[in-house]
Amino acid sequence: MSINDNIAQNLNNFMKEKNISANTIAKVGCVTPSTITRFLSREIKSLNIETIQKIAAYYNEPMGKFIQELKKSQNTGSAEIITGSDIAYISFYRDIGVSAGHGLDWDSDGQILSFPIPVSFLHSKGIAPENALIVKVNGDSMSPTLNDNDLVVIDKNFSLSLNGIYVIKDNINGLRVKRLDKDKDGNLKVISDNKNYETQIYSVAEMQDNTITILGKVTAKIAGV
Numbered sequence: 251m252s253i254n255d256n257i258a259q260n261l262n263n264f265m266k267e268k269n270i271s272a273n274t275i276a277k278v279g280c281v282t283p284s285t286i287t288r289f290l291s292r293e294i295k296s297l298n299i300e301t302i303q304k305i306a307a308y309y310n311e312p313m314g315k316f317i318q319e320l321k322k323s324q325n326t327g328s329a330e331i332i333t334g335s336d337i338a339y340i341s342f343y344r345d346i347g348v349s350a351g352h353g354l355d356w357d358s359d360g361q362i363l364s365f366p367i368p369v370s371f372l373h374s375k376g377i378a379p380e381n382a383l384i385v386k387v388n389g390d391s392m393s394p395t396l397n398d399n400d401l402v403v404i405d406k407n408f409s410l411s412l413n414g415i416y417v418i419k420d421n422i423n424g425l426r427v428k429r430l431d432k433d434k435d436g437n438l439k440v441i442s443d444n445k446n447y448e449t450q451i452y453s454v455a456e457m458q459d460n461t462i463t464i465l466g467k468v469t470a471k472i473a474g475v
Contacts, residue, residue, distance in 0.1 A: 392429070
């Protein structure tokens with residue numbers, strides 16, 4: 251069974267379980283009813299992942315309710331693009347996570363899986379599949395922008411711009427997702443969107459000696475699993 255056949259089956263089962271019509275699910279997903287009915291009948295090959303995300307978020311369901319075809323990854327860095335489809339399997343660090351609080355380790359014994367995601371979605375965000383990673387957010391320091399259990403798509407091939415959200419690592423706090431900015435002296439400001447957390451400052455010297463490492467830029471959010 252293909253990824254999209256799997257999604258169609260899961261969505262159809264969910265609609266029957268909840269007694270939800272195609273018209274209702276279409277409104278939630280911001281598509282036409284015919285899009286839903288044609289997808290379920292497999293006349294349309296795929297649904298935009300953002301449509302699935304909207305449906306999952308509206309009904310407070312995990313993305314895994316609809317996309318269940320996660321698999322163990324044999325390769326921790328590269329995407330596996332399915333020939334003849336719009337699907338790429340991206341390395342997914344589910345058990346490790348990226349802390350939005352006090353930090354976790356990237357180097358881990360956590361199981362690395364592959365997450366199916368449309369190549370067109372990645373391209374729409376300016377990400378090449380081979381540069382993408384997906385990690386799960388833990389904690390509330392980036393709330394309300396990013397919440398506990400959200401999935402974020404990381405671009406490993408990034409440029410550092412002002413007021414962006416990145417995955418960073420240092421020897422004290424471990425791995426974290428934070429908003430980065432620079433002050434007038436060029437020092438790096440590590441900012442939490444949750445105002446209950448203090449902003450940290452790393453000097454230019456600390457940035458140069460790799461006291462802090464920037465691993466990737468958060469370019470998209472997917473509903474939590």
